[in-house]
Amino acid sequence: MALKNLWEQERSQRLQITAERRQKVNQWKQLTKQELQLQADVLHQELSSFVTSLDDNRKLQQQQFQQEIVERQLEILQIKTDVSQRQQEYRQQRSVKAQALFQNLQNFREILHNSVWGDYSLEQPVSPTPAKEEKSVVTVPKWSISRSAIKANGFRPSANTMTKKVPALNADTIKSKVQQYIQQAEGATLIEIEEVIGLSRVQTIDILRSLIKQGLLEQRDRQYFIRQQAIS
Numbered sequence: 616m617a618l619k620n621l622w623e624q625e626r627s628q629r630l631q632i633t634a635e636r637r638q639k640v641n642q643w644k645q646l647t648k649q650e651l652q653l654q655a656d657v658l659h660q661e662l663s664s665f666v667t668s669l670d671d672n673r674k675l676q677q678q679q680f681q682q683e684i685v686e687r688q689l690e691i692l693q694i695k696t697d698v699s700q701r702q703q704e705y706r707q708q709r710s711v712k713a714q715a716l717f718q719n720l721q722n723f724r725e726i727l728h729n730s731v732w733g734d735y736s737l738e739q740p741v742s743p744t745p746a747k748e749e750k751s752v753v754t755v756p757k758w759s760i761s762r763s764a765i766k767a768n769g770f771r772p773s774a775n776t777m778t779k780k781v782p783a784l785n786a787d788t789i790k791s792k793v794q795q796y797i798q799q800a801e802g803a804t805l806i807e808i809e810e811v812i813g814l815s816r817v818q819t820i821d822i823l824r825s826l827i828k829q830g831l832l833e834q835r836d837r838q839y840f841i842r843q844q845a846i847s
Contacts, residue, residue: 623679644709681712688706708816727817786822788823789812789814789818789822790825790826792812793808793819793822793823793826794826794831794841795814795831796808796812796841797832797839797841798841801840802839802840803838803839804837804838804839805819805823805839808823823839828841830842
């Protein structure tokens with residue numbers, strides 16, 4: 616009997632100790648739960664503040680980016696306007712320069728024309744000479760002087776021949792002198808005609824070109840000869 620009471624007493628003590636421990640565990644769980652809840656609330660608050668800050672920064676950066684885009688578009692528009700104005704100014708300047716250059720060219724042509732031909736107009740159309748008159752102009756008495764003698768002694772036309780520079784002579788007279796020299800020399804080059812007759816390069820080329828068009832001269836190997844048909 617005494618042993619049974621002792622066992623029950625020990626059992627009651629063990630149950631009490633277990634109950635106390637269980638109570639302590641429950642208290643610890645409650646405290647831990649409260650602490651975790653508090654930490655979760657703090658973490659949630661911090662996270663919410665961080666998200667709000669990120670959102671505010673994103674909105675601010677987006678506004679700044681949009682403002683920069685608008686500024687860049689304004690700059691591009693200003694650059695396009697400046698380029699368009701400069702292009703227009705450049706076109707106007709180029710047009711003015713082209714007009715001035717064209718006017719200078721016209722003046723230079725007039726000065727060159729006057730210095731080469733005097734009052735004789737280059738635009739004056741050459742009236743076609745009848746065939747009979749061409750024969751009378753071309754039919755020059757054949758000289759017995761050879762070409763080598765003319766080159767050695769020089770071209771010596773008659774007493775009323777032209778001087779070294781003949782800008783004041785009539786074009787027909789110059790053509791007649793050129794034909795006379797070419798027939799006497801039995802052919803001549805451009806430089807020979809220019810030096811002997813005393814013409815400028817422009818005058819010589821123009822005279823020879825006109826005589827060739829009239830069928831009075833022909834060119835072979837850079838030399839000019841009287842056409843046989845015109846002589847006959």
